[in-house]
Amino acid sequence: MVVSTLRERSGLGSDGLAAVLGQLEARFGQRFSRGLEIRRQHANTTTWLPNEPADAVVYAASTDEVAEIVSLCARYGVPVIPFGTGTSLEGHVNAPFGGISLDLSQMNRIVAVHPEDLDCTVEAGVTRKQLNEYIRDQGLFFPIDPGADASLGGMAATRASGTNAVRYGTMRDNVINLTAVMADGTILKTASRAKKSSAGYDLTRLLIGSEGTLGVITEVTLRLQGIPEAIAAGICAFPTVEDACNATILTIQSGIPVARIELMDALMIRATNQFANLDMPETPHLFLEFHGSTASVAEQSEAFGAIARDFGGGDFTWATRPEDRSRLWQARHDSYFAAKGLRVGGASIATDVCVPISRLAECVAETVADIAESGLIAPIVGHVGDGNFHVQPLVDLNDAEEIERVEHFIGRLTERAIAMEGTCTGEHGVGQGKRKYLEKEHGAGVGIMRTIKAALDPLGIMNPGKILPDL
Incomplete structure (x- = not known):
């Protein structure tokens, strides 16, 4: 099955698409749009993948309406691209073969x-x-x-x-x-x-x-x-990224039930200080949160503090009031936007990998060295408690040589993680951007995935061009 022949297989070609568009417009009225800007918004990509809009956007309001739309598209072999809020990072909502962007935002009950x-x-x-x-x-x-x-x-x-x-x-x-x-x-x-x-x-x-x-x-x-009886959040500075990762590894191996443990390297701390008007020392930090009873939160905090000191960690800066915790975590969540301020006009390319927790420090340290050798501006953040970290190279999309360097860097990062028995993506997903790494990670498993895809979607209309290589 080759997705590039979707419309040819339907036997209707562009006539089939025209029939679908006409019937959807008649049925959904103002909840149907062929406007270019609407279509481009629904193919939004927060990466360097090109924007590939669908032929139209339809806003569904119920499961029955979704079934109606999909049935019509299946009849004519027209692709269906589900759309939620468009926050995905690997081109999941692009429509490389055209079709219908199916917006589910009105299904919000x-x-x-x-x-x-x-x-x-x-x-x-x-x-x-x-x-x-x-x-x-x-x-x-x-x-x-x-x-x-x-x-x-x-x-x-x-x-x-x-x-x-x-x-x-x-x-x-x-x-x-x-x-x-x-x-x-x-x-x-x-x-x-x-x-x-x-x-x-x-x-x-x-x-x-x-x-x-x-x-x-x-x-x-x-x-x-x-909602836990007590919640305490804090930040702790470390001399190096490797020290922060080793403190994380020992925390997890010690069974401390930390709720959140997030890494930000020194460059990301600098960006966050500028973006959120903070004054954290520009060294690697762990952001943490503990949940439980008042006594258990105090016990968890004390246990982590002892581990942090063993790896050169500084004193905690605590946040226990809800508004202070929210400000702290908002700074962490805004890291994508904060990092963009490190290079005015540079495009932000967010990528992620995940490795077994025992290999985390090694993988991050090798990645830091690779960034330095490549001459890239690429801050690091991570959900390091489960071995998942993100790298965000900033690249001039008008510089072909720099684009090539970033592509090679992402390839090395991904292969490094897989070689450490990790994965090419811990949470961003495959979409279009990570398809070429799937066979290296899963081997014969990709063939099983193709069999499942062919059995459940024989026409290949469901979000084609995503996940599976060459489909």
Whole structure:
């Protein structure tokens, strides 16, 4: 199956696309757009991948409408590209073969909250901040925090994680079931609300991380957590990035249940100081957060402090009031935008890898040396508690030689992580940008993925050109 022949296989070519566009415009009216700017916004990429807009954008308001749209596209062999909030980093919402951008942002209803079961069901367009504001008064929160206010359907589709993953896991661990529209328009509910099941294949996990290539996620049932009695956040400076990573490794190996442990290298601290008007020392820092009872938070903090001192860590700067914690974590979440200020006019290329925690310090140290040797401006941040870190080269897109250097650097970074039994992407996903590394990481597994794709999407209309090489 070759996706480049999608329209030829339908037997209708451009006539099939015209039929789909005409029927969708008649059916959805103002919720249908062929405007170039709208289409370009829906192909937004926060990378150097070119903007590849769909032929039209349709705003769906229900699972039934999604099924109607997908069924029509399947009839004519027209691609469907699901769109949540457009915060993905690897070209997931691009439409390299045209088709329909299916915007789920109007599907933003919180369907049900079950406080006694610690779960809820939401439509795919609900964002994580919207959900947490809704459930806060019930003493609950949803812990997955990728930084951006992403849609929960998109977070499931990309298997997102973020700053809380070290304690609460990723979307893989926090989705109980989901509803999806498959490539032929069939509406599928993957599981019940039971916390565990041995009944049949795990269809939920199959669709989590599939990046819209197998189906369109329209509803998600999520695990919730009780808001902890006490929360304390703090920052701690270290002499080197390697010292900070080694302190992180020992913290995890010691079983300290830290909720968040984030790395920012010296260059990123400089950028953050400038962007957020802070005055942190320009050395590598760990940002931490502890959850639990007042006594357990104090115990966790003391245990980490002892480890930090062994690796040259300085005194903690604490934040216990909610507004102070929010300011601290907002500075961490704004690192993408802060880094752009390091080079006016430079494009920001965010990439990530993840390695076993025991290899973290080694991988980061080799990456730091590679950055220096390459002469790049490339700050580092990381969800280092689970071995995941991000590098953000700033590049002049008008300089072909510099683009080539950055491409080679990202290739070395990715191959370094895979060689250490890690992965080419811990949380950004594959999309278009990391497809070429999939076979190196998964080997024969890519063939199995192709078989699954062909079985569930024989026409290849679901977000084509993503994840799988040469499809």
